[in-house]
Amino acid sequence: MPELPEVEVTRRSIAARLHGARVLSVRCGKPLRWPLGIAPQALVGSRLGETTRRGKYLWLPLQRDAAAAAGPAGVDGGLLLHLGMSGSLALQDAASEPGPHAHFDLGTTQGLLRLTDPRRFGAVLWCRALDADPAATLLARLGAEPFDAALTPRVLHAALRGRKVAIKSLLLGGQVVVGAGNIYACEALFRAGIDPRTRSDRISLPRAERLLAALRETLARALELGGSTLRDFSDAHGMAGAFQSEAQVYGREGQPCPRCGAPLRRIVQAQRSTYFCAVCQRR
DNA sequence: AGTTAAACCTGGTTGC
């Protein structure tokens, strides 16, 4: 599910509601990728700040409520969230029953924030600060934000130098640019007319420029449409995304290329399916 | 150092 557009759609659907809310309860279900890193009860009483995003991670800042008249004051720090492959967040009534895959609940004065994640590749990590571990280590390896103005074609081109890995795998890796998962990496390369098997260091400056533009257009369009809902992604209000029906190549093996009509192909790169048009996309 | 496989889990789909 969650690539950058889905994570950003999720962020936008919870940020305003949760900002300033006070934590009333915390419930942990089955283990996620890593342990929370703090006693859940210690979070109770904290005030939530503004939810931000870095790559596919969400950051929910928590502030100790020193002015709390009664009850615990909470902690200073925050929660680093990752939705993994199957996670989604929902704002629900405090009384709603957790389903079998609801593995983290944050009860607040503004409603219940619930992480549901069947595959449990997701994570909720308590950190003292965004630049303290474990967040610092996890975020340190991330590449540029795709919409960062500092990421120019020249910067991207320079980052590809010396990288022999196929451009599709490089996009997926997130060490140069974050945000594209399997769907949007395939779609962006199709839009840019670049063969996904192309060695990264063979991408010329003009093609790096086209790739960056295509990546931004693809992600921006997905954001407009509320992301992609392949199986069960939805925003925190339960709204499904609509981008998947606009996918040009993803999941369309054997179907005609929307540009030239040739049958689309599927190959496997780094254990992941890649969909592309061998006619329109050149090395 | 850079690249590739294995690992974490569950659930849905496909094929015998």
Place this chain on the structure above:
DNA sequence: TGCAACCAGGTTTAAC
């Protein structure tokens, strides 16, 4: 219908 095999939106970790 039952069951095994395979596939899936991500990222870390270990191994070549």
